[in-house]
Amino acid sequence: MAYLQLQGIEKYFGEHRAIKGVDLTIEQGEFIVFVGPSGCGKSTLLRLIAGLEHIDGGSLILDGNDITHLPSSKRDLAMVFQSYALYPHMSVYENMSFALKLAKVDKAVIREKVERAADILNLTPYLERTPKELSGGQRQRVAIGRSIVRSPKVFLFDEPLSNLDAALRGQTRVEIAKLHRELGATTIYVTHDQVEAMTLADRVVVLRDGQIEQVGTPLELYDNPANQFVAQFIGTPQMNVVPLDQLPPVITQQAPAQAVGGAIGLRPESVSVLAAGEAALKGKVELVEALGAETLIYVNTEGGAQIVARQNDRTPLHAGEAVSLNMATDEAHWFDSQGRVVASTIAA
Ligand code: ATP
Numbered sequence: 001m002a003y004l005q006l007q008g009i010e011k012y013f014g015e016h017r018a019i020k021g022v023d024l025t026i027e028q029g030e031f032i033v034f035v036g037p038s039g040c041g042k043s044t045l046l047r048l049i050a051g052l053e054h055i056d057g058g059s060l061i062l063d064g065n066d067i068t069h070l071p072s073s074k075r076d077l078a079m080v081f082q083s084y085a086l087y088p089h090m091s092v093y094e095n096m097s098f099a100l101k102l103a104k105v106d107k108a109v110i111r112e113k114v115e116r117a118a119d120i121l122n123l124t125p126y127l128e129r130t131p132k133e134l135s136g137g138q139r140q141r142v143a144i145g146r147s148i149v150r151s152p153k154v155f156l157f158d159e160p161l162s163n164l165d166a167a168l169r170g171q172t173r174v175e176i177a178k179l180h181r182e183l184g185a186t187t188i189y190v191t192h193d194q195v196e197a198m199t200l201a202d203r204v205v206v207l208r209d210g211q212i213e214q215v216g217t218p219l220e221l222y223d224n225p226a227n228q229f230v231a232q233f234i235g236t237p238q239m240n241v242v243p244l245d246q247l248p249p250v251i252t253q254q255a256p257a258q259a260v261g262g263a264i265g266l267r268p269e270s271v272s273v274l275a276a277g278e279a280a281l282k283g284k285v286e287l288v289e290a291l292g293a294e295t296l297i298y299v300n301t302e303g304g305a306q307i308v309a310r311q312n313d314r315t316p317l318h319a320g321e322a323v324s325l326n327m328a329t330d331e332a333h334w335f336d337s338q339g340r341v342v343a344s345t346i347a348a
Contacts, residue, residue: 002025002026002027002061003026003027003028003029003030003062003063003153003154003186004025004026004049004060004061004062004063004154004186004188005024005025005026005059005060005061005062006022006023006024006025006026006045006049006058006060007023007058007059007060007061008021008022008023008057008058008059009021009022009023009045009048009055009057009058009059009060010055010056010057010058011041011044011045011048011053011055011056011210012056017210018041018044018210019041019044019045019048019210020209020210020211021057021058021211022045022058022210022211022212023212024205024212024215026186026188027186028186029184029185029186030186030187030202030203031180031187031189031200031201031202031203032187032188032189032201032202032203032204032205033188033189033190033191033196033197033200033201033203033204033205034046034188034189034190034191034205034207035190035191035192035193035194035197035204035205035206035207035233035234036192036206036207036208036213036233037192037208037233038192040207040208040209040210041207041209041210042190042191042192042207043158043159043190045190045207046079046156046158046188046190047158048060049077049154049156049188050072050075050077050079050156051067051070051071051072051073051074051075051077052072052079054069055068055069062075062076062077062153062154063153076152076153076154077152077153077154077155077156078146078147078148078150078152078154078155078156079147079155079156079157079158080140080143080144080147080155080156080157080158080160081143081158081160082158082159082160082162082163083163084131084139084140084142084143085143086131086139086142086143086146087131088130088131088132089130090130090131091127091128091129091130092118092123092126092127092128092129092130092131092134092142092145093114093118093127093128095131095142095146096114096117096118096127096142096145096146096149097110097111097113097114097149098146099146099149099150100113100114100149100150110149113148113149113151114127114145114149117145117148117149118145120145120148120179120182120183121141121142121144121145121148121175121179122141122175123138123141123142123145126138126142135168136163136164136165136168137164137168137171137172140160140161140163140164140172141172141175143160144160144176144179148179148183152185153186154185154186154187154188155185155186155187155188156187156188156189157176157187157188157189157190158190159190159191159192160172160176160189161173161191161193161196162191162193169193169196173196173199173200176189176200177199177200180200189201194233194234194235194236195236197218197234198218198222198234199218201217201218202217203215203216203217204216204217204218204221204234206221206229206230206233206234208229213226213227213229213230214226214227214230218234221234222234222235223344224341224344225239225265225333225341225344226340226341227335227339227340227341228241228263228265228335228339228340228341229339231265231333231335231341232265235267237268237296237308237310238308239265239266239267239268239333240265240266240267240268240271240305240307240308241263241264241265241335242263242264242265242266242301242303242305242307243262243263243305244259244260244261244262244263244264245303246301246303246304246305247264247281247303247305248280248281248303250280251264251280251281251327251329254329254332255334256334256342256343258334258336258342258343259334259335259336259342259343261336261337262334262335262336262337262339262342263334263335263339264327264329264332264333264334264335265332265333265334265335266307266327266328266329266331266332266333267310267331268296268308268309268310269310269311270327270328270331270332271307271308271309271310271325271326271327271328272309272311272325272326272328273285273297273299273309273311273315273317273323273324273325274323274324274325274326275323275324276322276323276324277324278324278326279324279325279326280324281301281302281303281324281325281326281327282301282302282322282323282324282325283299283300283301283302283307283322283323283324283325284299284300284320284321284322284323285297285298285299285317285318285319285320285321285323286298286299286300286306286319287319288315288317288318288319290314290315293312294310294311294312295310295311295312295313295314295315296308296309296310297309297311297315297317297323299323299325301325307325309325332344
């Protein structure tokens with residue numbers, strides 16, 4: 001049975017319908033990531049689950065209980081925010097134990113829980129420090145620890161890493177993944193960073209304009225996006241989506257009938273750059289990004305499209321050079337004029 005169930009969830013801010021009838025089923029122990037562009041409603045949906053906003057329609061069921069209108073404090077959920085919101089005058093130990101102390105939990109039990117959480121989060125040496133004596137990453141771990149000690153039914157994370165620098169983000173991301181493996185706690189995590197989404201999630205929920213566009217495992221979304229929006233939202237650099245009228249017949253002839261008037265989508269690794277004249281699609285190199293392990297080559301085609309190719313080898317090419325492009329149409333996604341996938345060549 002589903003652990004957390006969202007049924008037709010609605011939210012209005014005045015006249016603005018911010019969440020438009022969201023249905024979602026989450027199993028116990030799953031790590032779910034909400035992604036989507038700014039303003040799509042990720043944080044609002046999380047806040048509705050947390051009980052920090054009033055749900056205007058639909059229902060929310062947790063572990064068999066209807067919690068739609070239950071106050072936040074009674075929902076048995078714990079939320080970790082982008083801003084750590086630690087008490088500055090309290091030590092790490094006091095910050096982590098505060099909620100349990102308020103709940104009048106036995107002191108020895110509190111100690112045991114805090115010490116266990118500190119151990120998992122590598123915070124044991126810092127228990128007597130105050131937040132200002134910690135790095136950003138350590139503070140975020142204290143915020144996570146504060147949630148762990150409460151043993152909530154669901155952990156809710158709202159962009160918890162966005163205040164950290166790139167290196168620390170990567171490191172903390174790995175720690176969160178490890179933590180999830182150890183605790184097996186049901187988790188919902190909001191981010192606009194699709195690398196976080198791809199690396200942490202059991203399933204990713206892609207939102208746009210208050211609605212779910214697609215739900216799937218990271219690789220399902222990468223390999224079989226339902227539409228152009230998901231196709232271009234997941235993956236860096238973005239999938240190349242080129243209108244068929246900008247391409248030579250040798251490619252467009254392969255398009256399925258429903259894609260007429262539509263476009264072809266190819267991941268950068270499905271495009272290869274050849275010498276001028278070797279393939280029918282002609283272009284000029286616009287930019288080369290040599291990243292070490294991989295090279296990204298941006299090419300402007302004669303038809304007016306910009307296409308990026310990813311290769312593992314380095315390249316002697318420079319901006320301005322004439323090239324041709326081979327598109328691996330056996331790896332193509334074909335879109336109709338509405339941006340819906342009509343055919344994907346990659347097996348599910
Ligand atoms: P971001 O990635 O920028 O944080 P988001 O996907 O989390 O975006 P939300 O913060 O959930 O987006 O906002 C969804 C929509 O609801 C936006 O159009 C936003 O302007 C609107 N909104 C959010 N909170 C309120 C509020 N308290 N009052 C009015 N409108 C709001």
